[in-house]
Amino acid sequence: MRCQSHNKSRFIKRLAHSSCLLIALIALSFIDQPQAQASCLLSYDNAQVLAQGDGLARLSFQGGQEGLGSHLEGRLGLPSTRELYLRSGACERNALWGWAIEAGLNQQFLTAEDNGYVDLAFRFGMVALLADNDQSEYTEMGFQPSLIASYPFSVSKGRKGFVSLGLGLSAYFTDQKNYQVRQEADDTIEEIALESNLEWAPLVSVASAVDIIPKLPLALELRWQQGGVYGGASVAYSF
16 A cells, blocks of 8 residues: 555656646747647547547537637547547638648546546647648648646436546647749749748647537537637537
């Protein structure tokens, strides 16, 4: 019992240090940093990950100051309280419609059964967005680390839900090309303006879900990212 208590204490200290580091990075992102455009794919994350071998399929629609979008998502429970996720869909960025993809892992650290209060998990995802038209091209690639705390509850037998809070960071490499055509005398000149940036921004999200019927959850999320607010709704099927 002493060994287990010692390990738990050491884990809590490491978790506290990691939380402080993430909060420090988020604070730094406010200091003289350009505004990232970021992926529009919402997560609807629950800190309680899927059991090994379980899966979930989700359809989502979202909109707001960050633009419109829709995506499909798949999740798969892995060993050691982990789950793998993949999201793909259409997003609007910089007045362009493009294709976005996000993949990553959720790692659960604490459970409500152990502490009597909330589940706690860490999410790390890689994201990409490609968009273009006749006048412009826009590309972004980056990552999103985030801490997630969620409070689970039961509605009735076989029906459950959660409320969660996510606090994280978005970091992106962005490239934008703008094509301009100008006329000089009898010559037509085409110019390409290229702008590349490494951009940081904080990410705060609030999500909630409840089973309409068992294994069919309806979820909502509101997210603040890059100084803009957007939200969405989704329906999923767990199996």
